Amino acid sequence: MIGSVCVTQSPVxxxxxxxxxxAEPLEYHRSFLKENCRPDGRELSxxxxxxxxIGSISTADGSALVKVGxxxxxxxxxxxxxxxxxxxxxxGYIVPNVDLPPLCSSRFRPGPPGEQAQAASQFIADVIExxxxxxxxxxxxERGKLCWxxxxxxxxxxxxxNVLDACVxxxxxxxxxxxxxxxxxxxxxxxxxxxxxxxxxxxxNKHPVATSFCIFDDSILIVDPTAEEESLAxxxxxxxxDEEDRLYSLHKPGGTSLSGQKLQECISRATARQRExxxxxxxxxxxxxxxx
Amino acid sequence: xxxxxxLSDQGYRLDGRKATELRKVQARMGVFAQADGxxxxxxxxxxxxxxxxxxxxxxxxxxxxxxxxxVINCQYSMATFSTAERKRRPHGDRKSTEMSLHLKxxxxxxxxxxxxxxxxxxxxxxxxQSDGGNYSVCVNAATLAVIDAGIxxxxxxxxxxxxxxxxxxxxxxxxxxxxGGVSSLALALLPRGGQIALLQMDARLHQxxxxxxxxxxxxxxKGVSKVLDEVVRQHLQEVSVLTGE
Amino acid sequence: xxxxxSSNVSxxxxxxxxxxxxxxDGSASFIQGDTSVLAGVYGPAEVKVSKEIYDRATLEVLxxxxxxxxSVRERSQEQCVRETCEASLLLSLHPRSSLxxxxxxxxxxxxxxxxxxxxxxxxxxxxxxxxxxxxxxxxCAIDTDGQIITDxxxxxxxxxxxxxxxxxxxxxxxxxxxxxxxxxxxxxxxxCIAVSQKASEKIFQFYRDSVRRRYSKTLE
Numbered sequence: 001m002i003g004s005v006c007v008t009q010s011p012v013x014x015x016x017x018x019x020x021x022x023a024e025p026l027e028y029h030r031s032f033l034k035e036n037c038r039p040d041g042r043e044l045s046x047x048x049x050x051x052x053x054i055g056s057i058s059t060a061d062g063s064a065l066v067k068v069g070x071x072x073x074x075x076x077x078x079x080x081x082x083x084x085x086x087x088x089x090x091x092g093y094i095v096p097n098v099d100l101p102p103l104c105s106s107r108f109r110p111g112p113p114g115e116q117a118q119a120a121s122q123f124i125a126d127v128i129e130x131x132x133x134x135x136x137x138x139x140x141x142e143r144g145k146l147c148w149x150x151x152x153x154x155x156x157x158x159x160x161x162n163v164l165d166a167c168v169x170x171x172x173x174x175x176x177x178x179x180x181x182x183x184x185x186x187x188x189x190x191x192x193x194x195x196x197x198x199x200x201x202x203x204x205n206k207h208p209v210a211t212s213f214c215i216f217d218d219s220i221l222i223v224d225p226t227a228e229e230e231s232l233a234x235x236x237x238x239x240x241x242d243e244e245d246r247l248y249s250l251h252k253p254g255g256t257s258l259s260g261q262k263l264q265e266c267i268s269r270a271t272a273r274q275r276e277x278x279x280x281x282x283x284x285x286x287x288x289x290x291x292x
Numbered sequence: 293x294x295x296x297x298x299l300s301d302q303g304y305r306l307d308g309r310k311a312t313e314l315r316k317v318q319a320r321m322g323v324f325a326q327a328d329g330x331x332x333x334x335x336x337x338x339x340x341x342x343x344x345x346x347x348x349x350x351x352x353x354x355x356x357x358x359x360x361x362x363v364i365n366c367q368y369s370m371a372t373f374s375t376a377e378r379k380r381r382p383h384g385d386r387k388s389t390e391m392s393l394h395l396k397x398x399x400x401x402x403x404x405x406x407x408x409x410x411x412x413x414x415x416x417x418x419x420x421q422s423d424g425g426n427y428s429v430c431v432n433a434a435t436l437a438v439i440d441a442g443i444x445x446x447x448x449x450x451x452x453x454x455x456x457x458x459x460x461x462x463x464x465x466x467x468x469x470x471x472g473g474v475s476s477l478a479l480a481l482l483p484r485g486g487q488i489a490l491l492q493m494d495a496r497l498h499q500x501x502x503x504x505x506x507x508x509x510x511x512x513x514k515g516v517s518k519v520l521d522e523v524v525r526q527h528l529q530e531v532s533v534l535t536g537e
Numbered sequence: 538x539x540x541x542x543s544s545n546v547s548x549x550x551x552x553x554x555x556x557x558x559x560x561x562d563g564s565a566s567f568i569q570g571d572t573s574v575l576a577g578v579y580g581p582a583e584v585k586v587s588k589e590i591y592d593r594a595t596l597e598v599l600x601x602x603x604x605x606x607x608s609v610r611e612r613s614q615e616q617c618v619r620e621t622c623e624a625s626l627l628l629s630l631h632p633r634s635s636l637x638x639x640x641x642x643x644x645x646x647x648x649x650x651x652x653x654x655x656x657x658x659x660x661x662x663x664x665x666x667x668x669x670x671x672x673x674x675x676x677c678a679i680d681t682d683g684q685i686i687t688d689x690x691x692x693x694x695x696x697x698x699x700x701x702x703x704x705x706x707x708x709x710x711x712x713x714x715x716x717x718x719x720x721x722x723x724x725x726x727x728x729c730i731a732v733s734q735k736a737s738e739k740i741f742q743f744y745r746d747s748v749r750r751r752y753s754k755t756l757e
Contacts, residue, residue, distance in 0.1 A: 057421050058337065060373035070325040074420070076373025102367070103343040103416035105326045109351070110367055110383075115612050122613035130699075130719045153372045155418075157341065158324040227326075235624070247726060250717045253613075254620020254704070257711030260727065267723055 026232050033220050040226070045269055047224045050277070052169070052284045054177045062178025066170040069226065070160035072104075075170035077152050077178050081192060084140065084147040092139020092147035096124040098154045098167055105159035105227070123251060124154070124167055127240050130248040131208040133175060138203055141183050146192055148180060161226040164238050164251075168210040173281050177288075178202050206242045209277045210249075211270035213237045218256045223269060239270040243278060298457050298469055306468055307336075314452070314464045314512060317519045319433070321440040321527045329441025333433035336466060337423035342433035344441040346413035361405035363412045366395040368430060370419040391427060394490060398431055398480045401489040402449045403438065413443060424467035425453040427478050427492075432516060439524055447482040448520055449489055452512040454479070456501055461508035479509040483517040486510065546736045548688040553655075553747045555663040561639075563664020567656035569688060571646035574653045576660035580636035588635065593628035596636045600653065603642045613716075614650055618657055621704045621714040625658075627667040636666070647690040648676040650702045650716065655740065662748065671707040673740040675733040676700065679725055687736050701729050705737035 021028045021039075032039050042048070048069030057063035060076035084091060098120040102108045113121075128134075139148040152174065154167045179199035183192050214225040214233035225233060235255025240248040247267070252258070303310055315336030324330040329344035350357045357363070368391040369383040399415060415437065417430040431451035438445060455462045455474035462469065470476055475495035481488055497505070549570030558564035561577035581594055588595050598619040600611045622638065638660065640653050651674030658672055678689040678697035686693055694700055699719030706713050712730060721729075 057339075057371075057373060059376055059421050059423075063373065072324070074371075076371060078373050078378040080378060097372075101369070101416070101418070102414070103327070103341070103418060104324075106345050106348075115616055118609045118612035119616040122609045125609075126718050130717075132720075151372065151378055155371060157418075158326050160325060235620075246720045246722055247717075248720050250701070250715045250726065252712070252715040253617045254622070254714040255624050257624075257706055257709065257713050259711060260730065263712075264723075 025228065029216070029229065029232055033216060033222075038222065038229070042224075044221065045223045047273065047276075050169070050280060052173055052280055054173050054284055054288055060174075061180065062174045062176075064170045064173035064177060066166045066173065068162055068166045068169075068224065070158055071156070071162055071166050072158040073154055073156050073163065073166040073170045075152060075154045075167070075174040077150055077174050079178070079180050080149050080151065081141075081146060081183070081194075082149045084144060088136070089144040090140050091136035092141075092149060093136060094128055094134065094139075094150045094152060096128060096152045096154065096171065097121050098124060098156075098163075100156050100159065100163070104156045108159075119253070120164060120167065123164060123238075123249070124152075124171065127168060127208055127210070127249055128171075131206045131240070131242060133172070133204060133206055133208060134202055135205060141192070142185050146183070146185060150175075150178070159227060161228075161230045162212050162224050165210045165212050165224070168208065168240065169277055169281070172204075172207060172209070173284070175202055176204055176281065176285055206244075207274070207278050207281070208240050208242045208248050209270075209274040210238050210240045211266070211273045213239075213266050213269075215256055215258065221262055221265065237266060239266055241267070241270045241274050243274065245271055298472055298474065299460060299462065303460075305462060307466060311460050312463050312508065312512070314515055315466070317432075317516065319436055319520070319523045321436050321523065322531070327437075327441075329437045329439070329443070331433050331436035331440055333429060333436060335425060335429045335432070335464070337421060338419070338425055338429045338466075339421040340426075340429045340433040341418045341420060342430065342437035343416045343418075344414065344434075344437045344443070345416075346441070347408040347411040347443065348414075350410065350412045357410050360409050362403075362408035362410075364396055364399050364403060364405065364415065365412055366392045366399065366415045366417070366434075368392040368395055368417050368419075370422060370426075374419050374422045391430070394427065394492065395430060395434065398449060398451075398490045399434065399438070402435075402445045402447065402482060404444045404446060407444060422467065424465050424470045427451060428453050428464075428480075428516075431480050432520060436520060436523065440527075447484045447487075448517045449480055450483055450513040450516040450520060451478065451480040451490075452509055452516055453477070454505055454509040454512060456497060456505055459501075461505050463508060463512040477505055477509060479506065479513060481510055481513040481517075483514050546687055546732055546739070548736055548739060549690075551740070551743050553659055553743070555659055555747070555751060561660075561664075563660045563662070563666070565656050565659035565663050566643075567652055567659060569648055569652045569655070570690065571644055572648055572652045573643040574649070574656040575641045575643055576653070576656035577639045577641075578636065578660045578664040578666070579639075580664070580666070581631040581634035582637070584633060584635035589633050592632050594626075594631040594634045594636050596623055596626070596628065596638065598622070598638045598640070598657075600640045601642065603645060614653065617650065617702075617704075617714050617716050618653060621654060621672055622657060622661065624713055625668050625670050625672050625706065626661065627669055630667055645691065647692070647694045648674075648688050648702075650674060651676045651688075651704075654704050654714075659744070659747075662744075669708075671741065671744060672704050672713055673707070673737050673744070674702060674704050675736045675740070676702045677729040677733055679719070679721055679729070683725070685725075685729055685732055687732060699725070701726075701733075703730065703733045705734055707737075707741050710734045710737060 053065040062077040100117040215235040238251040319333040327343040428451035475497040477493040480490040552568035563578040654674030679699040699721040701717040704714035
């Protein structure tokens with residue numbers, strides 16, 4: 001895989017490449033992009049291996065662990081009882097939160113959540129609302145008095161680029177894995193009674209899946225960037241789509257511009273990815289069910 | 293009354309273990325690519341993740357640099373979904389700060405910081421699922437992570453939480469036992485020399501029982517150190533097979 | 538604010554004023570209908586060592602809502618505005634310096650993010666910072682009938698099925714930034730982009746006119 005990089009056609013030693021990579025990362029990546037591939041051996045439109053593990057955390061009502069290459073995100077869902085908001089008395093609500101702690105990468109310092117974590121939380125909240133993954137009416141137990149609140153905490157354990165995609169997959173898998181206990185409201189005393197043994201799953205309407213792209217030098221489009229590629233890219237783009245080919249989010253927070261044709265390519269790649277991920281989630285959930 | 297439930301007449305505990313039996317320990321080193329050293333450890337149902345960055349240049353306030361040794365910076369946090377009730381403040385609350393301080397003191401005793409003057413070593417520990425013995429599991433996971441990072445230590449640091457019920461010391465308490473009103477003691481030990489790095493107890497215990505309790509804790513820690521040693525040797529074997537040495 | 542057919546794009550009344558604040562190096566206020574945003578730019582100034590970048594300026598954006606403290610929503614808007622500005626400013630001309638852009642929301646009646654982008658562009662122009670292109674923000678809403686509404690009011694935004702904000706650059710009319718909410722098809726997306734590009738022409742013309750008007754007094 002290591003081809004010749006210098007002008008002379010002689011093979012180069014691995015240590016030279018390592019130093020070249022540290023000193024001139026942009027040139028190093030450009031030399032690979034010229035040959036239509038990337039330093040880790042992938043094609044421009046190839047994803048890293050995605051693995052999924054559900055239900056590993058027993059204290060959470062639903063959980064999932066996703067690994068996209070080296071990027072690891074764990075999502076835990078806790079359900080609590082609360083009063084519904086005044087504006088929507090017949091609906092429950094979902095509160096997502098993305099946490100990028102200092103343990104996932106040395107670029108994050110300990111302290112309050114930074115801009116990237118907060119922007120990611122807002123992005124996930126928008127995706128949940130736009131796609132209506134769960135009908136919030138399903139979370140209402142008694143209109144105006146009692147409803148479920150789902151706290152979805154996504155924590156990145158290892159940051160190697162493309163956190164948004166991993167978070168969305170983890171969230172979707174964890175929601176499919178969530179089991180809510182039965183709640184009966186005692187009408188005389190108006191207190192809720194929770195039976196922890198009887199549990200029912202959530203009804204998932206749509207399966208939104210996010211695909212992230214990076215633009216290099218205004219023209220080259222790559223899929224599923226690593227942390228190094230993200231820092232060198234001139235623009236980033238995330239497309240969220242579902243099984244009916246509806247788009248829920250086209251998130252491009254600035255950077256160099258994109259032509260209509262490239263955008264179309266991105267959307268078709270995203271649709272293909274959505275099918276892969278949905279198959280993966282269904283396969284894992286099925287294997288968990290048959291194992292039980 | 294509580295003693296009856298926690299330890300039956302035949303000597304079995306709530307989860308079927310004997311009084312001196314430890315929970316099953318499963319550990320893996322080198323789980324994360326970004327960190328210099330990382331480890332994942334499960335002790336029964338308690339799952340912890342430890343990540344080490346360093347030694348690197350001092351970040352933040354340069355004034356805290358020590359001219360002759362490295363500064364160890366620990367942060368302990370629990371995931372919001374790790375306990376039965378959702379944790380509203382995963383870090384920054386008093387319990388987490390206290391635990392972080394204890395971890396820092398424990399590792400300052402074990403890590404050979406004089407070899408890295410003017411630098412900083414970060415140890416981050418996260419509890420993914422909590423079922424008792426949080427401090428001990430953190431210390432064990434952090435030991436493996438520091439070894440994975442290649443930072444020299446005087447000895448393994450092994451920790452165990454023990455409790456005293458019905459004149460019998462119970463080793464490696466789970467959450468039900470800890471909250472059942474048992475006097476619990478946490479001990480961090482450097483097993484080869486039998487030196488205690490940290491001892492913490494804030495419960496009521498008669499002076500006469502202290503000796504037996506510490507003995508039981510030290511035996512339990514030595515048991516843990518054997519398991520950790522196994523894990524390290526196996527990991528080393530796997531790595532050397534991959535690199536072809 | 539009007540519903541758009543296929544060729545006619547109508548936007549609300551624009552208003553702009555530059556250099557209205559004395560302290561910042563550049564300031565501008567942009568009004569779209571009832572939505573109004575005030576922007577102030579400080580820079581290039583000294584930067585904290587922890588934040589400095591060796592070959593270009595560090596841009597920081599702060600969005601202050603009308604009431605309350607900035608929340609997670611403002612952070613994501615700040616990220617959008619900051620990356621758009623970074624793409625159009627020539628940051629490599631001021632290495633190791635800091636540029637601070639502060640946006641204060643005076644009134645929100647829909648299309649807030651695009652109004653903020655327009656105010657930001659005018660303020661950067663007013664500060665005299667070198668830019669490779671100008672940019673403008675356009676918001677489109679798709680209502681329940683499938684009609685595309687440009688520059689919607691708050692009421693229209695609430696009833697819409699999807700809401701999209703684009704930042705268009707002045708040289709090639711390409712999409713610099715896109716932030717969407719709600720569900721839509723690919724076809725609707727492409728229609729909205731086309732509509733936004735047409736609307737951006739009017740906004741750039743407005744920029745030109747207002748700057749011309751402002752400097753005509755000094756040139757005479």
